Amino acid sequence: MTNHKIIVSLADRSYPVIVGSGVSDQLQDLLPKTAKRVAIVTQENIPLKLDLEIENTTITIGNGEQHKNLQTIQLISEKFAKFGLTRSDVVIGVGGGMVTDVAGFAAASWHRGTAVIHLPTTLVGMVDAAIGGKTGVNLEQGKNLVGAFWQPTAVICDVDSLKTLPERETRCGLGEVAKYHFLTGDDLLALEMTQRIARCVQIKAEIVSADEREQGGRAVLNYGHTLAHALERSSSFALAHGEAVAIGMIFAAHLAHSMKRIDDHRLAYHYKVIRDIYRLGVEVPKTIKRTDLISFMRLDKKAINGLTFVLDGNNSIEVVSGVDEKYIDQAFDAMQVL
Numbered sequence: 259m260t261n262h263k264i265i266v267s268l269a270d271r272s273y274p275v276i277v278g279s280g281v282s283d284q285l286q287d288l289l290p291k292t293a294k295r296v297a298i299v300t301q302e303n304i305p306l307k308l309d310l311e312i313e314n315t316t317i318t319i320g321n322g323e324q325h326k327n328l329q330t331i332q333l334i335s336e337k338f339a340k341f342g343l344t345r346s347d348v349v350i351g352v353g354g355g356m357v358t359d360v361a362g363f364a365a366a367s368w369h370r371g372t373a374v375i376h377l378p379t380t381l382v383g384m385v386d387a388a389i390g391g392k393t394g395v396n397l398e399q400g401k402n403l404v405g406a407f408w409q410p411t412a413v414i415c416d417v418d419s420l421k422t423l424p425e426r427e428t429r430c431g432l433g434e435v436a437k438y439h440f441l442t443g444d445d446l447l448a449l450e451m452t453q454r455i456a457r458c459v460q461i462k463a464e465i466v467s468a469d470e471r472e473q474g475g476r477a478v479l480n481y482g483h484t485l486a487h488a489l490e491r492s493s494s495f496a497l498a499h500g501e502a503v504a505i506g507m508i509f510a511a512h513l514a515h516s517m518k519r520i521d522d523h524r525l526a527y528h529y530k531v532i533r534d535i536y537r538l539g540v541e542v543p544k545t546i547k548r549t550d551l552i553s554f555m556r557l558d559k560k561a562i563n564g565l566t567f568v569l570d571g572n573n574s575i576e577v578v579s580g581v582d583e584k585y586i587d588q589a590f591d592a593m594q595v596l
């Protein structure tokens with residue numbers, strides 16, 4: 259099977275993303291030449307074990323979004339200190355998006371910036387989280403509120419590690435793949451898995467290369483995410499990120515429809531793609547109240563000028579600020595959110 263190499267093009271911070279079967283054996287060659295030590299950040303149940311010819315330590319962090327917090331960053335940093343990790347060494351994140359977000363942030367803050375390489379082991383991680391340099395952790399008040407832009411020096415997507423991924427996690431990944439479907443119109447499900455991941459990486463790489471720090475175009479990658487983050491928090495993370503993104507895109511479509519940005523046909527197309535083609539859930543669980551969702555959405559990082567969403571419309575998908583709450587209510591009414 260062919261391996262793919264996609265470059266995230268960012269001048270002197272450009273880096274390769276390798277996608278394929280068995281490609282984790284390329285790690286040794288991708289380590290920075292200055293590195294004398296490697297700190298691997300991972301979780302207990304991650305199947306990918308690394309065999310490195312360099313002094314290394316493994317730091318195992320908790321599983322689940324409730325461990326994506328500043329306490330985990332402190333724990334990792336103290337282990338870096340005990341291990342003697344220096345700024346010329348390297349951190350390696352091996353796991354899903356939770357691990358790579360946390361490992362990336364720990365690396366960004368360790369000695370004000372230490373190299374990091376990601377080996378994502380979930381579909382969410384491969385198509386999205388490990389690429390683009392957004393790192394961070396959650397607070398009680400909201401998702402990813404503390405973080406840094408810190409580009410990895412390489413990303414290795416070894417598709418073999420997906421063999422053990424539970425079906426629910428694969429479906430979560432499809433939530434992000436469906437997002438790329440709306441951003442590009444590409445029929446990504448028609449591609450075989452390795453090609454599909456490579457194409458998603460390429461889409462994300464192009465968007466990140468054009469707007470690394472989300473001052474414009476990169477914000478479209480947050481399609482469905484304003485409600486998704488609120489859903490994750492309101493459900494105490496019972497809803498996984500990818501599941502929440504799928505529902506969030508349906509909500510964004512209803513909101514765009516209420517604001518007359520899209521017509522009935524385009525709204526129906528969202529249901530067709532997300533529910534019928536990608537077979538993802540489209541309903542807000544009945545236990546979640548709209549008042550809670552609105553409070554969490556106000557804390558979204560994009561909400562600088564009032565409630566802010568990424569919305570579909572005649573001018574394609576774009577950021578829309580200062581959205582009147584009456585449209586949000588109409589969208590929630592249409593989705594029968596209490």
Ligand SMILES: NC(=O)c1ccc[n+]([C@@H]2O[C@H](COP(=O)([O-])OP(=O)(O)OC[C@H]3O[C@@H](n4cnc5c(N)ncnc54)[C@H](O)[C@@H]3O)[C@@H](O)[C@H]2O)c1
Nearest residue numbers: 301354355356357379380382383386387392419422423499
């Ligand atoms: N930085 C970004 O640009 C970005 C983009 C999208 C999502 N994210 C973040 O990513 C996180 C979600 O990532 P996720 O969906 O990968 O969840 P996750 O990292 O929590 O992983 C889901 C579960 O799968 C397990 N797992 C991982 N790989 C496995 C494998 N190969 N086999 C068996 N089990 C495995 C994990 O231990 C965990 O229990 C969220 O915190 C989200 O905010 C970040």
